Amino acid sequence: xxxxxxxxxxxxRMPVTQRAIEHVKRMIAGGELRPGDRLPTERDLAxxxxxxxxxxxxxxxxxxxxxxxxxxxxxxxxxxALRPGDLLETFSVLAxxxxxxxxxxVLQVRRMLEPxxxxxxxxxxxxxxxxxxxxxxDRIETGGxxxxxxxxxxxxxAIVEITGNATLVAINDGLSSRTFNARVxxxxxxxxxxxxxxxxxxxxxxxxxxxxxxxARAAATVHVMEVERWLRGALEAGGEG
Numbered sequence: 317x318x319x320x321x322x323x324x325x326x327x328x329r330m331p332v333t334q335r336a337i338e339h340v341k342r343m344i345a346g347g348e349l350r351p352g353d354r355l356p357t358e359r360d361l362a363x364x365x366x367x368x369x370x371x372x373x374x375x376x377x378x379x380x381x382x383x384x385x386x387x388x389x390x391x392x393x394x395x396x397a398l399r400p401g402d403l404l405e406t407f408s409v410l411a412x413x414x415x416x417x418x419x420x421x422v423l424q425v426r427r428m429l430e431p432x433x434x435x436x437x438x439x440x441x442x443x444x445x446x447x448x449x450x451x452x453x454d455r456i457e458t459g460g461x462x463x464x465x466x467x468x469x470x471x472x473x474a475i476v477e478i479t480g481n482a483t484l485v486a487i488n489d490g491l492s493s494r495t496f497n498a499r500v501x502x503x504x505x506x507x508x509x510x511x512x513x514x515x516x517x518x519x520x521x522x523x524x525x526x527x528x529x530x531x532a533r534a535a536a537t538v539h540v541m542e543v544e545r546w547l548r549g550a551l552e553a554g555g556e557g
Contacts, residue, residue, distance in 0.1 A: 405486075
């Protein structure tokens, strides 16, 4: 006697294209398709799932946008390397387009992740990584507005890269926004508080140089809280959207 599939009723209620998407994802998750493998033809996939070829085509298009599949013209459709940076690329739009309370929520997520990443980086940083961070810190302290913003983003990205966790690096990139960083620095300059941001970065750097995870965690927490405090104040004053 065949055991009923408990997911079958839910799948039946699913839009056809979404059902096709989930089918391909299950093939990958189950090891039937591996990174770099070529997919069966669109016709065979559609027939096996009992959906139209147009629905299968839409599913492949959606999974390509998500970085799961890639179309090689004249060759077929393949599973990508499934690197975190590729799979989370669409996530990078989050910080760029978020506004108001959603942007506050983005900062709250950063407050959960960045201190932990910075603490881990303090335990793992080698001399070369610290030299790179020191050079970025110099640019934050002495560069013009555009250079300061770029160096600020690179500084935090470099810290997360030290952890060696590619997924965390991709998530951190998605939570970072050059546009928002520029607004933060501009707002602090106008309020005469830019030095506070520079001091935050200096404390983080010194904690990393001391290989002190607890101090690094605390310094990173203070920094994100400072930015979050500024944003809340700007929202209350109607200066940020």
